[in-house]
Amino acid sequence: MELRKDEKKNVLITGVSGFVSRHFVEHYLTNTNWNIVGMARLSNVGDMDRLFDSKIVKENKDRLRWVYHDLKYDIPAHTREKIGGLDAIIHLASNSHVDRSITYPRQFVEDNVLGAVSALEFLRNYHPNARFINFGTDEIFGSAPDGYNYKERDRWNPSNPYSASKAGQIALGIAYHNTYGLDILNTYTMNIFGEGQDKEKFVPLVIDKVMKGEKITIHSKLDSDGNVEDVGTRFWLHGRNSADAVMYLLEHGVKGEHYNVVGDIELRNDVMAKKIAGYIGKPIDMQYVDFHKTRPGHDRRYGLDGTKLKELGWVPPVDFEKSLEKTVQYEIAKYNT
Ligand SMILES: NC(=O)c1ccc[n+]([C@@H]2O[C@H](COP(=O)([O-])OP(=O)(O)OC[C@H]3O[C@@H](n4cnc5c(N)ncnc54)[C@H](O)[C@@H]3O)[C@@H](O)[C@H]2O)c1
Numbered sequence: 001m002e003l004r005k006d007e008k009k010n011v012l013i014t015g016v017s018g019f020v021s022r023h024f025v026e027h028y029l030t031n032t033n034w035n036i037v038g039m040a041r042l043s044n045v046g047d048m049d050r051l052f053d054s055k056i057v058k059e060n061k062d063r064l065r066w067v068y069h070d071l072k073y074d075i076p077a078h079t080r081e082k083i084g085g086l087d088a089i090i091h092l093a094s095n096s097h098v099d100r101s102i103t104y105p106r107q108f109v110e111d112n113v114l115g116a117v118s119a120l121e122f123l124r125n126y127h128p129n130a131r132f133i134n135f136g137t138d139e140i141f142g143s144a145p146d147g148y149n150y151k152e153r154d155r156w157n158p159s160n161p162y163s164a165s166k167a168g169q170i171a172l173g174i175a176y177h178n179t180y181g182l183d184i185l186n187t188y189t190m191n192i193f194g195e196g197q198d199k200e201k202f203v204p205l206v207i208d209k210v211m212k213g214e215k216i217t218i219h220s221k222l223d224s225d226g227n228v229e230d231v232g233t234r235f236w237l238h239g240r241n242s243a244d245a246v247m248y249l250l251e252h253g254v255k256g257e258h259y260n261v262v263g264d265i266e267l268r269n270d271v272m273a274k275k276i277a278g279y280i281g282k283p284i285d286m287q288y289v290d291f292h293k294t295r296p297g298h299d300r301r302y303g304l305d306g307t308k309l310k311e312l313g314w315v316p317p318v319d320f321e322k323s324l325e326k327t328v329q330y331e332i333a334k335y336n337t
Contacts, residue, residue, distance in 0.1 A: 001131050001183060003088050003250040005032035010086050011250075014039045014119060015093030016066060017047035019197045023239030024090065025051060028247065029060040037083050038066040039093065050196045071115035075122050088131040088250055091119045094166065097200060098139075101162035102297050112165035113172070120176045123184075131255075132184045133246050134173035138235075138260075139163040140188060144303030151305045152188065152258035160297030177256045185253045187246065190263040190304055194239030194323070195330040202234070202269070203324075206276045207331045210284055218270045219291035219298065228288045231270050232300045235263025238323035241316040248314045262306030264320040279328040 003009050011028065015021050016038025028034050040048060045068070051057055057064060067082045069075055071093055075083075095101070095111035116134070123132050141150040142157030158164040170186050177184040193203040209216045221230035245261040253259065267275070270286055277284035291298060 001087060001129055002252070003034075003131060005034070005247060005251065007033060009034045009088065010037065010084065011035070011088045011090065012037045012039060012083060012086050013090045013092060014071065014115075015091075016040050017044040017051065018092060018096075019050070019194070019201075020192055020239055020242060021092050022050050022054060022196050023192075023194055024092065024243040024246065025064065026054055026056045027240050027243035029056055029063060031244075032247065035063050036065070037086075038064065039069055039071075039083075040066060041070040041093075042068045043070075053196075071118040072110050074118055080122070080126055086127045086130045088133070089119065089123055089127065090133045090135065090246060091116065091169075092135050093119070094135075094169070096162065098160050098162045098297065101165070102160055105161035108161050108165040109168065112162075113168035116169035116172045120172055120182075120184075123182055124176065124180055128180075128182060130183070131250055132173070132182065133249065134170060134184055134186045135246070136170045136186055136188045137163070137166050138188055138190045138302040138304050139299065140167045140170060141302070141304070143299035144301050146301065147303075149262075149303035149305040150260075152260055152308060159299050183255045185249055185255070186258045187249065187261055188258070188304055189242050189245075189261040190235040190237055190302060192239050192242050193236055193327060195327055202272070203276065203327065204331060206273045207280065207328060210277045210280050210282050211332060211335050213282075213285070215285045215287050216273055218273065218286050218288050219295050220270075220288045221292070221300075222288065222290045230300070231268045231288070232291065232298075233266050233268050234272065235266045235302065235304070236272070236320060236324075237261070237263040237316070238318045238320070238327070240318045240323070244317050245309060245314055248312070249309075252312055252314075259309045259312075260304040260306050261309060262304050264316060266303075275324065276328055279325050280332055
């Protein structure tokens, strides 16, 4: 069922205490008439501040409700009652830290693969007419050679248990569409940045190190003399662009289809770090470390081809430079208070 943004609709967002979902909730409260039910698990109660700190959320809280549930398990009747009727489910909940997945792979299969089954069973048994966004990542495809950007149905080659568990989530979405004919759309999204991201991720980590005058490690390929031969790259998009792409797909996407959501810009990791330091207005201290020795399971480059979503008519609303500057200003304000 297509969802127009001007209609009164009920949308469930799983993983609502996470970083990306904060941008989804803000964007939908601002740009749609939808009522939102957020699902968080009890261990994330503290993280809900990320949502409630937002001015937009505070001003629109009559359109936001939330429930607590761990998606490793089926959603029980009392939670289903609290959620009520639904027109769409946006499945964002995932255990998302690559390094932790390398140490504790089982947790990632439990959260991300069992989590997907619980969300899809909820769709199949209780909301079979709702539209379901199965939110994946470029990491499923693994490292991309220079100049090549994967199309939606290219082969998968996950480099670590996190990426493999996300591939499991997407595979289940495909199976639930093929087996039960459910209205499921699968997405693959590139690196997201924005206000309120956890400090372990690249952008807030660089901000933190620059603010404290500490050294930033840049993973790279070094020759035998220690000279830098190659540095990894990432495409970047702001959280609001990822939210807008999904909002567009809820209205215009085709049932059972797959869509890449690409970043606005590809940058070498050291260039991105320098850009961030430039917006802070402080010097940067970088140390290049060989990634083959220090970072097993990490990819040098990701690449996705965004033609399909562009041809569907989606135009990202937020400019990269402006949104990076705003993100940096938002984060450094925390250090001045
Ligand atoms: N951040 C990025 O750059 C990026 C890029 C592409 C895709 N994604 C995807 O976007 C989604 C959100 O990522 P994020 O960066 O906001 O991560 P996050 O870790 O900030 O948020 C994910 C949330 O899901 C919750 N969750 C995990 N397992 C759960 C379970 N079993 N039951 C209930 N809740 C559970 C977590 O507790 C967390 O609050 C994930 O699906 C991730 O794979 C993120």
